[in-house]
Amino acid sequence: MKxxxxxxVCKQVFLTTLLxxxxxxxxxxxxxxxxxxxxxxxxxxxxxxxxSTMNQDVATNNTGHIESNSTLFSYAAPTTxxxxxxxxxxxNKKALKVLFLSADTGGGxxxxxxxLANQFRKHYPGTxxxxxxxxxxxxxxxxxxxxxxxxxxxxxxxRWKTLYYISNTRIYEKFTNIHSTKLCYDKIYDQMEQYDPDxxxxxxxxxxxxxxxxTREIAKKRGKYVPFFTVVTDFGSGHxxxxxxxxxxxxxxxxxxxxxxxxxxxxxxxxxxVMAGLPIRGDFAVHAKKMGSRTTVEGEEYRHQIxxxxxxxxEKKTVLIMGGxxxxxxxxxxxxxxxxxxKKKGVDATICVVCGRNEKLKKEFEEKDWDDLYAKHDEKKxxxxxxxxxxxxxxxxxxxxxxxxxxxxVDVIGLGFVTxxxxxxxxxxxxxxxxxxxxxxxxxxxxxxxxITSFLPxxxxxxxxxxxxxxxxxxxxxxxxxxxxxxxxxxNDSLVEExxxxxxxxxxxNAASDIVKEIAEETLEFMNKQELSP
Numbered sequence: 142m143k144x145x146x147x148x149x150v151c152k153q154v155f156l157t158t159l160l161x162x163x164x165x166x167x168x169x170x171x172x173x174x175x176x177x178x179x180x181x182x183x184x185x186x187x188x189x190x191x192x193s194t195m196n197q198d199v200a201t202n203n204t205g206h207i208e209s210n211s212t213l214f215s216y217a218a219p220t221t222x223x224x225x226x227x228x229x230x231x232x233n234k235k236a237l238k239v240l241f242l243s244a245d246t247g248g249g250x251x252x253x254x255x256x257l258a259n260q261f262r263k264h265y266p267g268t269x270x271x272x273x274x275x276x277x278x279x280x281x282x283x284x285x286x287x288x289x290x291x292x293x294x295x296x297x298x299x300r301w302k303t304l305y306y307i308s309n310t311r312i313y314e315k316f317t318n319i320h321s322t323k324l325c326y327d328k329i330y331d332q333m334e335q336y337d338p339d340x341x342x343x344x345x346x347x348x349x350x351x352x353x354x355x356t357r358e359i360a361k362k363r364g365k366y367v368p369f370f371t372v373v374t375d376f377g378s379g380h381x382x383x384x385x386x387x388x389x390x391x392x393x394x395x396x397x398x399x400x401x402x403x404x405x406x407x408x409x410x411x412x413x414x415v416m417a418g419l420p421i422r423g424d425f426a427v428h429a430k431k432m433g434s435r436t437t438v439e440g441e442e443y444r445h446q447i448x449x450x451x452x453x454x455x456e457k458k459t460v461l462i463m464g465g466x467x468x469x470x471x472x473x474x475x476x477x478x479x480x481x482x483x484k485k486k487g488v489d490a491t492i493c494v495v496c497g498r499n500e501k502l503k504k505e506f507e508e509k510d511w512d513d514l515y516a517k518h519d520e521k522k523x524x525x526x527x528x529x530x531x532x533x534x535x536x537x538x539x540x541x542x543x544x545x546x547x548x549x550x551v552d553v554i555g556l557g558f559v560t561x562x563x564x565x566x567x568x569x570x571x572x573x574x575x576x577x578x579x580x581x582x583x584x585x586x587x588x589x590x591x592x593i594t595s596f597l598p599x600x601x602x603x604x605x606x607x608x609x610x611x612x613x614x615x616x617x618x619x620x621x622x623x624x625x626x627x628x629x630x631x632x633n634d635s636l637v638e639e640x641x642x643x644x645x646x647x648x649x650x651n652a653a654s655d656i657v658k659e660i661a662e663e664t665l666e667f668m669n670k671q672e673l674s675p
Contacts, residue, residue: 142225143187143496144253145197148416149663150158157175163196163652168554171661172406179520183253183362185336186590191554194509195451199341214319216317221476222330224456229345233311234268235264235267235268235341235661235665236267236268236269237261237265237268237269237340237341237661237665238269238270238273238336238337238338238339239268239269239270239271239338239340239489239665240270240273240333240336240338240341240350241254241257241258241260241270241271241272241340241341241342241344241637242272242273242274242275242341242342242343242344242345242346242348243272243273243274243343243344243345243348243433244274244276244277244347245255245284246345246430247275247295247577248579249257249374249577249578249579250345250374251272251306252421252422252581253344253374253419253420253421253653254272254342254344254652255422256420256421256422256423257342257344257653257656257657258270258272259371259421259422259423259653260420260423260653260654260656260657260658261657261661263654264403264654264658264661265485265657265661266655271336273332273333273336274466274594275329275332275333275348275351275352276325276347278328278332279328279329280328280560281323281325281328281380282390283325284321284325286571290627295597299598299599300603301597301598301599301600302598302599304606305380305598305599307579308380308600309380309381309599310381312383312514314381314382314385315522317382318350318351318385321351322351322354322543325351326355328351330355330358331350331355331356333355333359334359336646337663338367338669339367340367340368340369340660340661340664341353341368341369341370341371342365342370342371342372342503342595342660343369343371343372343388344371344372344374345369345374345383346379346380346382346383347374348575349371349382349383349384349385349386349388350382350385350386352369352385352386352581353385353386353387353388356369357369360628364530365647365671366485366671368389368660368664368667369386369388369389369390369393369600369664370387370388370390370391371383371386371390371391372391372656373391373392373393373394373398373402374420374578374579375394375398375420375549375578375600375602375603376395376397376398376399376419376426376578376581376582376606376607377395377397377398377578377602377603377605377606377607378599378600378601378602378603378604379398379401379402380459380599380600381405381601383401384401384402384405384406384407384409385407385438386408387407388410388413389663390404390408390413390415390593390659390660390663391412391413391414391415391418392656392659393414393415393416393417393673394416394417394418394419394582394649395606395607396416397435397603397606397655399414399416401648402414403512404471406634410673414657414673415575415659416460417649417656417659418581418582418648418649418651418652418655419578419582419652420652420656421579421582421583421586421632421652422562422563422583422652422653423581423653423654424561424563424564424569424670425563425566425586425650426586426650426651426653426654427646428563428564428567428587428650429586429587429650431443432444432567432652434641435442435567435587435589435641435644435645436588436638436642442565444567444568447564447567447568447642448568450564451564451565451568453491453493453568455490456489456492456551457489457490457491458488458489458491458568458570458571459490459493459568459569460479460492460493460570460571460573460627461493461495461565461568461569461571461572462475462476462492462493462494462495462573462574463495463572463573463574463575463580464494464495464496464499464574464575466498470619471594471620472494472496472499472502473502473505473568474550475508475573475594475620475623475624476492476553477514477620478492478621478623478624479492479573479620479623479624479627479628480492480511480515480551480553481515481549481624481629481636482512482517482519482624482625482628483549483624483628483631484549484551486549486628486632487549487633488549488628488632489549489550489551490549490551490552491551491552491553491554491629492551492552492553492554493554493556493565493569494506494553494554494556495556495562495565496555496556496557497557497558497559498555498557498558502555503555503556503557504555505555506554506555507555509553511551511552511553530665531636536598537652560618562583563583566583566584566589567587567589568589569583569589570631570637571582571589571590571591571627571631571637572589572590572591572592573591573592573594573611573623573627574591574592574594575593575594575595575596575601576593576595576596576597576601576604576605576608576616577604578585578604581604581607581608582648582649582652584644584648585611585613585644585645585647585648585649586648586649586650587645587648587650588641589641589644590613590614590630590637590640590641590644591613591614591615591644592606592614592615592616592617592623592626592627593605593615593616593631594616594617594618594623595618596616607647611643611644611647612639612640612643612645613640613643613644613647614644
């Protein structure tokens with residue numbers, strides 16, 4: 142019995158080790174090497190000249206955008222003098238140095254970090270920050286695996302599902318902690334030691350256990366206290382690696398995540414688990430405040446204003462279809478089915494399709510003859526064997542009456558990479574999208590009902606439940622079912638209003654601001670205590 146038991150344990154360890162190599166190729170998928178990284182654009186702009194950000198050399202290019210060879214993005218407070226003395230004093234008093242930890246395994250982590258960074262700039266002027274990918278520069282397999290692995294596996298849901306659930310176990314968690322500590326501790330320590338932050342914030346599930354330990358060690362060496370916070374960027378499902386280590390606080394967005402954290406996290410309780418919502422872009426909070434409830438007269442007038450600014454007709458329903466930054470998914474087929482169904486049902490509508498970086502798809506939408514598509518579809522339908530049989534059975538008169546349909550005006554607009562997503566969500570009546578946590582949180586923030594078309598098993602499965610349990614949407618896989626359900630919604634204003642109100646109950650447009658304020662106040666409290674201590 143003992144021999145058999147020993148063999149079983151050895152077999153489990155061997156299999157786990159074997160799976161580890163494969164699993165980590167997507168679990169720790171990250172961005173290209175630091176030497177090839179460049180700063181993000183628009184929001185992070187220097188006010189001229191060359192600046193130094195947390196010991197990293199950063200220079201502005203001819204467009205004024207900060208470029209850094211060491212971080213995913215960075216921002217340093219302007220070095221120019223401040224004319225307003227009071228503002229200068231306030232800036233020095235509340236300015237912080239913030240280090241975000243993340244990687245580009247999907248756009249949600251970066252988007253959350255950016256939204257938090259912007260709130261730090263807003264509430265604590267003079268704040269400097271960087272976003273660091275700790276894994277790629279280690280050059281250790283499998284941690285050096287790049288984004289291609291993530292893209293490959295996320296494009297194959299069945300493979301992703303298998304690996305996700307295997308990796309989301311205690312034995313995997315322990316093994317990866319030991320493995321990463323053994324092979325990567327010194328390399329990550331050297332990276333993080335280059336910075337001297339006042340606070341470290343992780344927005345990625347793989348950057349909690351080891352980075353939190355290293356943060357404590359470096360801070361101890363420097364004779365200061367540096368708090369470590371985790372902001373969970375998942376909405377309804379969460380990998381066990383989110384809840385590792387001993388962070389000061391973990392910010393979460395739903396009761397589902399709270400239950401997971403309480404079950405999987407060691408030492409996590411109501412005191413350090415903070416229900417705050419998912420951090421989203423600040424323009425959603427601006428719109429939510431101005432619009433109020435979209436179901437009121439004032440809310441409707443505000444939406445019409447935004448529609449006119451976007452060149453959309455307030456007299457027509459607006460459907461927003463999204464497929465992610467790369468414009469992936471069955472966007473073409475889904476759009477065609479929705480177009481045909483709305484034409485058939487006589488619903489006047491504008492269908493806005495976000496193609497992202499998929500310029501080919503955008504061009505196809507622009508060049509497609511949609512009226513011809515409908516005409517061919519209608520002709521095919523009328524001459525089908527089923528229709529002929531119906532004509533034979535029910536009689537000519539009934540068939541003729543059945544063919545009479547209300548004339549409708551439906552147009553399709555192909556959009557590229559959209560930077561004003563909040564405007565389009567406010568202007569829309571229904572969102573059609575995959576179950577990305579950030580997308581659902583943004584839609585809920587402005588009371589927008591959601592039709593979910595797909596989800597990544599494990600990671601995004603819980604997001605579907607957020608929508609279904611919240612009563613502000615549905616999940617359909619087949620394009621034809623998507624179209625028929627959406628059409629029925631648009632013909633039932635009271636139902637759409639009810640879903641909108643339910644969405645608003647789930648949404649929290651001010652989550653990023655609330656999180657930043659709590660993190661900053663706690664950090665400043667530690668800093669003040671250190672200054673007063675002998």
